[in-house]
């Protein structure tokens with residue numbers, strides 16, 4: 001219900017027996033309402049079903065990077081192998097429709113997405129404005145972090161600089177300070193000042209003047225903010241956070257995972273690979289020559305970056321969303337044409353090779369081309385943008401992990417000898 005409707009209905013509501021409350025604009029007040037309810041709901045659920053079996057673990061799963069093992073609770077988003085991501089139950093098109101946009105803008109604001117991720121509710125414009133103001137207030141970096149960044153050599157990868165800077169921001173952690181002063185564990189979630197981790201990204205406090213860039217940044221933001229809890233970066237922040245390391249330390253650990261080429265660095269890898277392809281094959285490339293190029297990549301023991309996924313089994317809807325954007329705004333861009341041509345060819349080659357469980361493109365197959373079109377040609381910064389966006393999801397979850405009192409994460413590891421013993425074979 002909008003504030004205007006509420007205003008018109010006010011006299012009626014005041015006279016009715018049940019007096020409805022206006023939504024809070026302040027995130028902390030909203031969470032203070034939600035958290036006790038959720039704590040009770042989960043307590044009851046655990047009491048009733050705590051011993052219920054929810055799956056089987058096979059030896060393949062243990063050797064296979066724990067694929068498909070249900071092993072952690074992560075509230076902010078869920079990834080369906082066929083359909084793709086849903087943020088608190090909302091698909092990407094639903095979020096695009098429902099979340100507040102900037103005046104004249106066509107894509108949701110990151111602040112609104114953050115509100116949705118953390119509360120599970122679609123925010124009002126007032127709530128989004130509240131988040132914007134809070135973020136802007138906390139955008140400044142302490143001088144020791146600026147000095148450290150200035151002193152890094154230029155050949156240090158931006159992701160390493162980013163991660164180091166976030167780690168060094170731990171000097172500002174209200175959580176670490178409150179913990180050392182003996183704050184009660186039921187209050188951990190309230191020490192949310194560290195959420196300023198989000199606000200200290202490169203965009204904070206700056207006015208993005210180019211409308212298309214603004215639009216594009218919002219879209220990229222939206223596409224990489226959260227992808228459930230088991231991916232390398234989300235899981236890392238969850239794991240490190242479970243030791244009660246403060247949000248800066250948890251998030252910087254996540255960024256070190258994101259910097260890997262099989263995870264977030266893939267968006268840079270795609271551009272490097274595309275540029276090399278263009279250099280070797282020239283502008284207009286026949287399908288046949290492109291096929292050979294892809295096969296050469298595979299035969300040399302490398303992956304085709306931007307294709308495949310550990311969970312998804314269809315084209316990533318985040319890829320589709322960016323493709324639609326490109327079809328509308330840059331249909332004749334040579335790099336986009338190359339990406340579109342690859343979409344026709346790579347899946348068939350991967351299927352023919354018969355190894356990848358998912359031959360379809362993921363988000364990284366597209367994002368770099370859009371960034372490059374709008375003038376961001378420094379490829380090694382692409383993963384930093386992804387990282388800034390991921391802060392929304394992993395830090396929203398961290399608040400809930402604290403509120404729900406999640407314990408130290410400590411799965412059981414096995415030696416091969418032990419596993420063989422468990423299944424009753426002596427073949428080792």
Ligand SMILES: CC(C)(COP(=O)(O)OP(=O)(O)OC[C@H]1O[C@@H](n2cnc3c(N)ncnc32)[C@H](O)[C@@H]1OP(=O)(O)O)[C@@H](O)C(=O)NCCC(=O)NCCS
Pocket residue numbers: 261262263264266298302303304305306307308309310311355356357358362363364
């Ligand atoms: C994302 C990724 C790491 C998922 O890995 P996974 O869950 O192990 O994927 P699969 O189970 O399908 O892998 C089975 C085999 O297919 C291979 N494979 C998967 N995707 C491939 C790709 N894009 N190109 C070539 N080979 C691929 C794997 O390397 C593996 O080979 P192996 O048996 O020799 O070890 C993988 O698809 C990949 O490396 N993609 C390219 C990098 C990328 O785009 N990352 C961003 C992900 S959002």
